[in-house]
Structures are given as C-alpha cells and as structure tokens.
Amino acid sequence: MSAPARWFSDPAPRLPEVTEIVTEPLLERPAGRGWWLAFAFSLGLTLVMTVAVTWLFTEGVGVWGINTTVVWGFAIANYVWWIALGSGGTLISAILVVTRQDWRRSINRFAEGMTLFAVAVAGLFPILHLGRPMYFYWLAPYPNTMALWPQWRSALVWDFWAILSYLIFSVVFFYVGVLPDLATMRDRARSRRAQTFYGVLALGWRGSIRQWRSLESLHRTLAALGIPMVVSVHSIVGLDFAASLMPGWQETIFPPYFVVGALFSGFAMVLLVTAAFRWRMKWSSIITMAHFDAMAKIILAGSLLMSLSYATEWFDAWWNGKAPDRSLIAFQFTGSYAGLYWSMLVCNCVIPLALWRPRVRRNLPLLIGICFAILIGMWIERILIIWNTLSHGYAVPMWRLFAPTIWDWMITLGSAGLFMTLFLIWTRLVPAVSMHGVRALCREEKLT
Amino acid sequence: MILLAEFEKGDALVAAARQAKGEDFSVIDAFTPIPLPELDDFAPGGTSRLQIWMLVSGVIMALVAFGVQTWSAVYDYPINSGGRPLFSWPAFLIAPVEVGILAAALTGFIVCLRLGGLPRLHHRLFDIPEFERASQDHFFLLFARADETKDADEGAAILLARQALGRFGALTVYEVGS
Numbered sequence: 001m002s003a004p005a006r007w008f009s010d011p012a013p014r015l016p017e018v019t020e021i022v023t024e025p026l027l028e029r030p031a032g033r034g035w036w037l038a039f040a041f042s043l044g045l046t047l048v049m050t051v052a053v054t055w056l057f058t059e060g061v062g063v064w065g066i067n068t069t070v071v072w073g074f075a076i077a078n079y080v081w082w083i084a085l086g087s088g089g090t091l092i093s094a095i096l097v098v099t100r101q102d103w104r105r106s107i108n109r110f111a112e113g114m115t116l117f118a119v120a121v122a123g124l125f126p127i128l129h130l131g132r133p134m135y136f137y138w139l140a141p142y143p144n145t146m147a148l149w150p151q152w153r154s155a156l157v158w159d160f161w162a163i164l165s166y167l168i169f170s171v172v173f174f175y176v177g178v179l180p181d182l183a184t185m186r187d188r189a190r191s192r193r194a195q196t197f198y199g200v201l202a203l204g205w206r207g208s209i210r211q212w213r214s215l216e217s218l219h220r221t222l223a224a225l226g227i228p229m230v231v232s233v234h235s236i237v238g239l240d241f242a243a244s245l246m247p248g249w250q251e252t253i254f255p256p257y258f259v260v261g262a263l264f265s266g267f268a269m270v271l272l273v274t275a276a277f278r279w280r281m282k283w284s285s286i287i288t289m290a291h292f293d294a295m296a297k298i299i300l301a302g303s304l305l306m307s308l309s310y311a312t313e314w315f316d317a318w319w320n321g322k323a324p325d326r327s328l329i330a331f332q333f334t335g336s337y338a339g340l341y342w343s344m345l346v347c348n349c350v351i352p353l354a355l356w357r358p359r360v361r362r363n364l365p366l367l368i369g370i371c372f373a374i375l376i377g378m379w380i381e382r383i384l385i386i387w388n389t390l391s392h393g394y395a396v397p398m399w400r401l402f403a404p405t406i407w408d409w410m411i412t413l414g415s416a417g418l419f420m421t422l423f424l425i426w427t428r429l430v431p432a433v434s435m436h437g438v439r440a441l442c443r444e445e446k447l448t
Numbered sequence: 449m450i451l452l453a454e455f456e457k458g459d460a461l462v463a464a465a466r467q468a469k470g471e472d473f474s475v476i477d478a479f480t481p482i483p484l485p486e487l488d489d490f491a492p493g494g495t496s497r498l499q500i501w502m503l504v505s506g507v508i509m510a511l512v513a514f515g516v517q518t519w520s521a522v523y524d525y526p527i528n529s530g531g532r533p534l535f536s537w538p539a540f541l542i543a544p545v546e547v548g549i550l551a552a553a554l555t556g557f558i559v560c561l562r563l564g565g566l567p568r569l570h571h572r573l574f575d576i577p578e579f580e581r582a583s584q585d586h587f588f589l590l591f592a593r594a595d596e597t598k599d600a601d602e603g604a605a606i607l608l609a610r611q612a613l614g615r616f617g618a619l620t621v622y623e624v625g626s
Contacts, residue, residue, distance in 0.1 A: 153536050208564070210493075
C-alpha cells in the first residue's frame with residue numbers, strides 16, 4: 001500500500017485539474033517558439049536524410065562504407081538501435097501494467113508515442129539496406145506471376161512479420177489507451193475543425209459503465225499480450241545474427257541478450273523523453289523524482305544484465321576453445337575497433353553503476369548524462385556486433401575493416417530528425433499524458 | 449421518464465447509485481471520466497467474451513500462418529536449400545507467434561468497440577451541453593423513476609429526483625426524455 005500522494009508532488013493536482021494541466025498547452029495555446037525551433041531543426045535533419053536516401057536509391061548501396069567482407073554497416077545497426085528504443089514504450093505499457101506499477105500512468109502516453117515513431121523509423125532501414133529496395137514487397141506472400149513464395153527460413157522474412165505485427169499492435173494498443181482522452185479533447189475543443197477531428201477519432205465515446213469495462217479489460221489483455229510480442233520481436237532481431245554461422249553471432253544468448261538490450265536502451269530513451277516533457281510542459285506535479293528513481297532502478301538492472309551477457313560471451317569463447325571465437329574476443333579488446341569496444345563497456349557497464357546511489361537516481365542532470373551515455377554506448381554496441389564479427393570471420397584472407405562514408409552518417413543522423421519531426425507533430429495533436437490514468441490515480445490517492 | 453444527475457465526485461455517484469431502490473429510482477447507466485469499478489453491479493455481463501474472441505482469433509491466425517508456410521514450402525514450391533528439411537517447423541513457428549498476437553489485438557479492438565456500442569458519433573445525451581463534463585471531471589448517473597404512476601406530473605418527478613439526489617451531493621438533474 002503506497003503512502004498518500006506518493007506519485008504526485010506539491011502542489012498535487014485535484015482530479016478536476018488534471019484535464020486542464022494536459023489539454024491547456026494543446027487547445028488553448030499555439031505552438032511556442034521553442035516548438036517551432038525544434039521543428040525547424042528536425043525538419044532540416046529530415047531533409048538531410050531525404051537527400052541521402054535519394055542518393056542511395058539512385059546510386060546503390062555502394063555509396064555506403066560496406067564492402068565484400070563487412071556486408072552490413074550502419075543500416076542494420078540503426079535498425080536494431082531504433083527498434084530497441086521502441087521497446088521502451090511497450091515495456092512501460094505492458095510489463096508495468098501487468099506488475100501493477102501505478103507510477104507508469106503519467107509517463108506511458110508519450111512513451112507509447114515514442115514507440116510508434118521509433119518502430120516506424122526502424123522499419124525503414126531493412127528496406128534501405130536492400131541491394132534492390134524496389135523489390136522489398138517480395139518479402140510478403142502475395143500472388144505473383146513468378147509463382148514464388150517468400151523464403152520462410154530467412155531471418156529477413158521473420159523481420160518482416162515481426163516489424164509489421166509490432167507496429168500495428170503498438171498503434172492499436174496506443175489507440176485503445178488514448179480513446180477516452182480523445183473524447184476529452186472533443187469536448188474541450190474550441191474550433192469546429194478540432195471538434196470534428198477529435199470527434200471522429202473518439203468514435204462517440206461516452207464513458208458508460210460497459211464501455212469502461214470493455215476498454216479496461218481489452219487494455220489489460222493487450223498489455224499481457226504485449227509482453228510476448230516485445231520479447232518475440234527482439235528475439236527475432238537477435239536471430240538476424242544468431243541464425244547465421246559467423247563467429248560471435250552464432251550464440252543462443254543472442255535472443256535474450258537483444259531483448260535485455262532493447263529494454264535497457266528503450267528505458268534510457270523513455271527517461272530522456274520524460275525529462276524533456278516534464279521540463280517543457282511544467283508537469284513536475286504529476287511527474288516526480290520518485291518516477292525517475294523508479295526508472296533509474298530498472299535501467300541499473302538492465303545494465304547489470306548487459307554486463308552479464310558480455311561476460312557470458314567472453315566465457316563462451318574461452319570455454320569452447322574454438323580458435324575463431326577466441327581470436328574474435330581478442331580482436332574486440334585489442335584490435336582496430338578496440339577504442340570503440342572499451343567506450344561501449346564504459347558507457348553500458350561502468351557509468352550506469354552510479355545508479356546504485358539514491359542521490360544519483362534523484363539527480364536529474366546526472367540521470368540525463370547517464371542516459372545519453374547509455375544510448376551512445378548501445379549504438380556503438382550494435383555497430384560493433386556487426387563490424388567485429390564481419391571484419392574478423394572464419395576466412396582469414398577476408399579480414400577487412402569498415403570505414404563509414406558521409407552518406408552513412410547523413411542517414412543515421414537524419415533518421416533522428418525524422419523521428420523528432422513525427423514526434424513533435426504528434427505532441428501538438430495528442431494529449432501527451434494519460435488524463436484518465438492520472439485522474440484514476442488521483443482518486444486512488446484521495447486527491448479528488 | 450429518463451433523468452440524468454450530475455455529480456462532482458465519483459464517490460457521491462456510487463453512494464447514490466447504491467441507494468437507488470430506497471429512493472425509488474432505477475439506475476440505467478453511468479458516465480464517468482474514469483472507470484468506477486464499484487458500478488460493475490449495475491451493468492451485468494462480464495468481459496470474458498472479449499478474451500475468448502481474442503484467443504480464438506489469435507489461435508486461428510497462428511494456425512493459418514503455420515499452414516500456409518507448410519503448404520508452400522513442402523507442396524507448392526519445394527526448394528532444396530542447402531539440404532534443409534522442407535518441413536522446417538522450428539522456423540515456421542516464428543511468424544505464427546507474431547501474426548497470432550496481432551490478430552488477437554485487432555479482434556479485441558473490434559469486439560471491445562461493439563460491446564460498447566461504438567462507433568456511434570451522435571447520442572441523445574450529447575444534446576445536453578453540460579454532458580461534456582462527463583469526459584473531464586464530472587460524474588453522471590442515468591436513471592428512471594421506478595414507478596411512474598406515483599408522480600403527479602413530470603415536474604413533480606424531477607423535483608423529487610433533485611431532492612433525493614441532492615442529499616447525495618448531486619449538482620443538478622436533467623430531463624433526457626423517455
């Protein structure tokens with residue numbers, strides 16, 4: 001039983017004030033200068049990505065740094081990194097529902113929004129990395145003149161089903177959660193256009209007993225389904241590597257290792273997004289340091305599991321005694337990419353250890369710094385999974401390094417711009433905090 | 449005659465609903481900005497139907513996905529790909545898990561809407577301007593007089609209802625119609 005007003009801070013809002021706090025920035029005020037500046041910046045980055053993608057489609061994947069040895073580069077690393085970030089929202093909306101963590105209610109909406117756009121951006125990269133991206137639809141089993149079927153034993157085809165299902169599932173899950181709040185927006189909207197827009201999307205929601213009961217039941221069931229969904233999706237991403245025969249990839253630890261990595265980096269991203277919303281929208285009464293403390297503990301657990309995963313890989317290489325595996329581990333620590341490898345270990349395994357201290361967990365600037373380090377460390381990890389193994393495989397004469405080109409960097413940084421653009425537009429249309437969730441929390445904590 | 453009472457607090461609505469019989473009115477429905485689990489008794493019928501629909505559709509979709517893969521890889525277009533077995537069932541299990549969960553989610557969404565009578569963009573209650581507070585911060589109780597013959601006329605019925613519910617903290621009572 002939690003203490004009174006545990007998840008609110010003074011001045012704690014009463015139930016009637018929650019609606020005002022969340023809808024006022026959307027319906028009463030136009031987008032401020034800050035939003036327009038961020039939007040212009042992200043639109044610029046999106047333009048960078050558009051140029052890079054156009055050049056890629058015109059000239060082919062040779063514009064990237066990939067070669068006949070290191071056949072995957074930034075594209076697949078970005079795919080894994082983005083879809084891992086997406087799991088943060090699913091973690092909050094699925095696992096924290098099933099484990100009845102009430103504190104998730106003020107942060108789950110923008111976390112789920114982040115998931116939608118992270119998964120959408122992630123889904124672009126498997127298409128971009130194809131040698132003939134115009135045939136990407138061949139992954140789907142459609143009636144065709146060649147009488148062909150997809151290769152069901154291919155990890156790329158598994159990715160197709162995983163991303164498609166995950167994206168649509170996330171949209172449905174999000175819509176179910178936001179439906180009552182769309183009705184609130186419909187009822188508070190001033191302009192006819194806004195009333196129609198939200199009115200259509202709200203489907204006529206009235207908040208009757210039956211409607212609430214069905215919706216709550218569906219939400220709980222979807223949360224329970226979301227756990228096998230997110231675990232299976234990230235396992236499939238891990239199988240992209242583990243279903244191959246390369247040293248350092250063909251490890252049964254990869255599926256759970258990728259799931260943990262996804263939850264780890266996803267939650268770090270959620271913490272950053274939470275801090276941004278709390279600061280920008282002045283929501284410190286409904287998003288408190290207790291929230292950050294809880295999130296930091298989960299991130300610390302993720303870091304410890306990642307350290308365990310890395311240690312298992314090193315142990316495995318020593319234990320099985322195979323020369324290519326041992327050579328790969330030595331290459332990781334002492335080879336051409338060693339600087340990156342040590343940086344990754346520092347960012348993912350050492351820096352998050354600071355979260356053992358309660359004072360660090362409640363210090364927002366430190367938390368933000370640690371989460372940035374984690375996101376960078378996890379991106380480096382994705383890159384190194386690809387570079388280390390491919391550069392140092394079984395065939396010694398094929399050993400070769402990867403050097404990124406300007407187009408690699410443009411697409412990578414530009415994808416962050418695309419994400420930000422979509423997310424910023426979303427913040428102007430959808431209430432970023434679950435009003436009905438926080439109201440219910442108010443009632444539970446007797447703040448009516 | 450059907451009436452709508454407006455409350456400021458959820459507890460007041462729950463207390464009023466529970467005293468319905470004693471005060472001579474029967475509860476039809478309640479419209480609230482948050483779910484009130486205490487009101488479940490007033491709308492009988494559980495939600496296990498929803499979950500059964502989801503389970504059945506998920507399982508069917510998973511079986512179909514597995515079946516399509518098996519038929520296409522074993523019968524329609526068998527390819528010897530590096531000596532792998534045609535019936536590669538471990539690999540075939542992957543897509544059914546994904547699409548099964550997706551099918552369950554989509555089915556659940558449709559069934560949930562139908563159970564709630566949605567989509568229904570217009571409803572009589574939206575004609576009452578104050579009803580828009582139902583999605584924000586006020587709680588509404590839809591009820592009818594239990595025995596209409598007792599009332600002298602409609603005006604008397606509304607007055608009696610206002611008095612009765614006023615004791616529970618109702619702000620006001622509106623007439624909805626019959």
